Amino acid sequence: MSNNTYKPCDFVIYGALGDLSKRKLLISLYRLEKHNLIEADTRIIGVDRLAETSQGFIDIAYKSLQSFLNNEIDDKIWAQFSQRLSYLKIDLTQAAEYQQLHSVLEPESRVMVNYLAVAPFLFKSICQGLHSSGVINSETRLVMEKPIGHDLKSSKEINDVVTEVFKEEQVYRIDHYLGKETVLNLLALRFANSIFTTNWNHNTIDHIQITVGEDIGIEGRWEYFDKTGQLRDMLQNHLLQILTFVAMEPPADLSAESIHSEKIKVLKALRPITARNVEEKTVRGQYTSGYVNGKEVPGYLEEVGANVSSTTETFVAIRVDIDNWRWAGVPFYMRTGKRTPNKRTEIVVNFKQLPHNIFKDSFRNLPANKLVIHLQPNEGVEVMMLNKVPGIDGNIKLQNTKLDLSFSETFKNNRIFGGYEKLILEALRGNPTLFLSREEIEQAWIWVDSILSAWANNHTAPKPYPAGSWGPLASVALLARDGRGWEE
Numbered sequence: 001m002s003n004n005t006y007k008p009c010d011f012v013i014y015g016a017l018g019d020l021s022k023r024k025l026l027i028s029l030y031r032l033e034k035h036n037l038i039e040a041d042t043r044i045i046g047v048d049r050l051a052e053t054s055q056g057f058i059d060i061a062y063k064s065l066q067s068f069l070n071n072e073i074d075d076k077i078w079a080q081f082s083q084r085l086s087y088l089k090i091d092l093t094q095a096a097e098y099q100q101l102h103s104v105l106e107p108e109s110r111v112m113v114n115y116l117a118v119a120p121f122l123f124k125s126i127c128q129g130l131h132s133s134g135v136i137n138s139e140t141r142l143v144m145e146k147p148i149g150h151d152l153k154s155s156k157e158i159n160d161v162v163t164e165v166f167k168e169e170q171v172y173r174i175d176h177y178l179g180k181e182t183v184l185n186l187l188a189l190r191f192a193n194s195i196f197t198t199n200w201n202h203n204t205i206d207h208i209q210i211t212v213g214e215d216i217g218i219e220g221r222w223e224y225f226d227k228t229g230q231l232r233d234m235l236q237n238h239l240l241q242i243l244t245f246v247a248m249e250p251p252a253d254l255s256a257e258s259i260h261s262e263k264i265k266v267l268k269a270l271r272p273i274t275a276r277n278v279e280e281k282t283v284r285g286q287y288t289s290g291y292v293n294g295k296e297v298p299g300y301l302e303e304v305g306a307n308v309s310s311t312t313e314t315f316v317a318i319r320v321d322i323d324n325w326r327w328a329g330v331p332f333y334m335r336t337g338k339r340t341p342n343k344r345t346e347i348v349v350n351f352k353q354l355p356h357n358i359f360k361d362s363f364r365n366l367p368a369n370k371l372v373i374h375l376q377p378n379e380g381v382e383v384m385m386l387n388k389v390p391g392i393d394g395n396i397k398l399q400n401t402k403l404d405l406s407f408s409e410t411f412k413n414n415r416i417f418g419g420y421e422k423l424i425l426e427a428l429r430g431n432p433t434l435f436l437s438r439e440e441i442e443q444a445w446i447w448v449d450s451i452l453s454a455w456a457n458n459h460t461a462p463k464p465y466p467a468g469s470w471g472p473l474a475s476v477a478l479l480a481r482d483g484r485g486w487e488e
């Protein structure tokens with residue numbers, strides 16, 4: 001345990017038998033246990049609609065750990081962890097059923113932390129159910145998963161209901177990318193290193209690319225995903241959050257207010273994409289069958305539970321312009337998709353070419369410097385730069401070389417925690433700094449809604465791309481039109 005002590009919690013997971021809970025939340029909680037970061041008396045209460053016993057939930061949790069952590073499970077840690085777990089069957093749409101929570105909560109000795117791992121349409125009934133059952137007090141916290149709502153209107157409706165029941169400081173709107181070490185490292189890279197601080201603008205930067213590719217498909221999540229699509233599932237939140245960290249002005253300090261206010265300014269400066277320019281600025285894609293990591297995989301329309309006429313996108317590429325002084329004329333290209341050849345999240349900052357080349361013997365055009373930030377996997381930072389090849393014979397010869405700061409090499413003794421581990425810990429400890437404000441989310445929806453309505457207006461159908469590729473060819477053309485190419 002850390003030197004500080006925190007009040008233990010009743011950590012209630014709504015949707016405890018769902019994908020997010022099994023794949024990320026229970027795993028992260030177990031890892032926090034392993035590192036002795038959970039208070040001794042903290043309890044974890046799973047809530048879902050299946051008739052299940054607490055022992056049944058413990059068995060399900062164990063199976064999830066087996067599938068995702070393999071040999072990381074330690075019998076002693078598991079025994080300690082499983083003691084914290086219990087289960088309640090509650091239909092979240094039925095306010096009366098929330099009364100059951102009284103049987104497990106101990107409000108005098110533990111803080112109730114409610115984690116909404118369910119689809120956003122259930123957020124309202126959960127808030128109302130918690131309110132009417134009388135379990136909320138001034139210490140209670142609410143953690144809400146993204147996406148909050150389906151569009152600006154529904155997001156506002158959810159936030160309105162939430163604020164009737166909770167004060168803003170009790171609400172933790174999570175985006176797990178903001179807990180990732182490498183996303184947080186952007187703050188260090190940009191605001192603790194003068195070489196970057198002074199060169200981070202339209203004078204030196206040509207363009208920036210943000211790629212978030214996942215080799216997995218939709219698998220068991222078809223019903224949820226088909227109503228959502230890649231733009232709402234990934235770009236409205238994770239990619240725009242990365243973009244704000246890359247593009248924001250230096251905040252006055254590291255407080256939540258200072259960071260939120262700089263991020264909002266970026267979101268407000270995003271140039272709108274409308275029906276007039278949506279075809280030129282965006283690409284929608286949907287995967288067909290193909291090969292990923294040498295294995296044949298089905299297309300989106302062949303997944304279990306699929307509706308064969310779905311036009312939901314599983315890939316998006318976008319050219320984003322930020323209308324402010326710093327980024328005038330510097331496009332940000334973003335792409336995100338399911339069933340890409342591998343899992344890869346990275347930012348590439350392409351610097352401008354030099355105005356004059358005195359090394360024509362080596363390069364007719366000097367390659368520009370590049371800063372590559374690997375967010376996952378193989379976390380680290382690389383700088384591509386030109387160096388003289390050693391030798392005394394003849395003219396100076398240059399070679400493009402890599403300055404490589406891999407986290408696993410550089411920080412050998414530090415374990416890299418996942419985003420959920422960091423943010424669940426912050427929620428358990430009552431620190432809201434890394435969570436999102438209502439205004440940020442609503443501002444992001446304003447920009448994304450405009451794209452969604454432009455696609456709907458133009459009947460923009462998704463272009464097919466084979467599983468195991470980086471999206472439709474139109475994504476290559478998006479950059480080629482500007483004389484550029486994606487970093488491969």
Ligand SMILES: NC(=O)C1=CN([C@@H]2O[C@H](COP(=O)(O)OP(=O)(O)OC[C@H]3O[C@@H](n4cnc5c(N)ncnc54)[C@H](OP(=O)(O)O)[C@@H]3O)[C@@H](O)[C@H]2O)C=CC1
Binds near residue numbers: 048147
């Ligand atoms: N999965 C992921 O990796 C991520 C998911 N998220 C977000 O988390 C949320 C949940 O996603 P995910 O876990 O994938 O979804 P799932 O559908 O897998 O999980 C939701 C769970 O809630 C249960 N549930 C649905 N309705 C009720 C009800 N009325 N009463 C009680 N339980 C109910 C579902 O039961 P049943 O199966 O019977 O419907 C299911 O077990 C979404 O908002 C998603 O955007 C965010 C980041 C990552």
Ligand SMILES: O=C1O[C@H](COP(=O)(O)O)[C@@H](O)[C@H](O)[C@H]1O
Binds near residue numbers: 176214233234
């Ligand atoms: O929020 C989501 O994120 C995951 C990807 O998260 P990562 O940490 O593995 O990069 C994505 O699979 C899911 O569709 C989405 O809802």
